[in-house]
Amino acid sequence: MELEAGIHPKANLVMVRGRIDHGSSMTFSELLHPHLEKCKKGNPPLILDFSGVEYVSSAGLRALMIATRFARNQGGRLGIAGFQPLVREVFGISRFDLVIPCFDTLEAAVGELA
């Protein structure tokens, strides 16, 4: 599991790669934290590019929910974009697509959140 800051004029873009499962969800939360701290009122939205994510388990989804909550409490906006089909399916099965803003493309996420 890896995180890498991307470049976008209107968003704080972070590319996520690999599996966010029981073994790696803690690391994911730790790596995400510095980006999350900047996700507050007045700042550009934090958009997680998930095109490199192969799998998300329940622990990974919970980490994402906590991140969304953290951002919201700071008045920030957080969204996920560019899912692989199987990962998008897991968001549907868990109903997390109703809790975390999910977008098919980066443009759609920027259009809605920025």
Added chain:
Amino acid sequence: MQVRFWGTRGSLPISLNADQVRQRLLSVLEIAARLPAGQLDTAAGRAEFVDSLPFALRGTYGGQTSCVEIQGSGPEHLICDLGSGARDLGHAKLACFGPGAPQTYHVFISHLHWDHLMGLPFFSPLYIPGNRLVIHGCHAELEAAVRLQMSAPGFPVDFSLVQGQVEFRLLETGRAYDIAGFRVEAMLQIHGGDSYGYRFEQDGKSFVYATDSEHKLDREDHWAACIDFFRGADLIAFDAMYPLAEMVSVKADWGHSSNMIGVELALAAGARRLALFHHDPLNDDASLDRLLADSRRFESLSRQRRPPLEVISAYDGLTVEL
């Protein structure tokens, strides 16, 4: 070993209402109207048509609360919880053995919430002299809770008037018991007022009853203990009450789990079969059909190189041969 589900609903008994039955008939007739002419002219053709329908149209998951029977090689009966499903179980036992053949029933109580005890006053063998009921549990208040339930003003027949012989036995976690030819172990679970899961083993087969149990994703110790308890089980009855998103947010600390967590734990434990159990009374049959399909899909997405886990959804009347 055989496991029979007599009650699979969580929290409160429910039943189909007139509107739901009417809607179901309309849905079935709509499908039937598209059949080739003549298919429904024979009894066999009609049976074939009904059997081809989704479970939510041809059957129902049922609405009785938790009660599961385990049949082993011995003559004594094992029962997990006495929810409202215990009424049908009691009648079936009387129909089978009659009042002239006293039986011994070993009951294992997960916890003392209403939905897991409410069937006891309606468990008919309780009122027949000669029958023996051994009620096992891990709560110190077990006997007091049973007596309170069968006392005025809550119930007209006081517990002291039952004719069967009733014994209470407190079990402890962390050790194995030999009960009626089964190896039995109990495990503490996260639930308001505590609940306990039970593992039953006989002749190389194992069944785990794990309901009313919240699995906190940040509790490593608990997660690992569950995997250990579920290890290699042939069947796990698992509290799959809420979708994961609700379980970890608005319904956090409500003491229940989710289908996805059941799949993850069962896969990690190398279990053979997972039965979704303790269905939310808010879920109708169509929702439960979808929940099962979703769970099977999640299993195939999560399995990786591990052996497949069969996911089923428990319904009132289901029998599983292990």
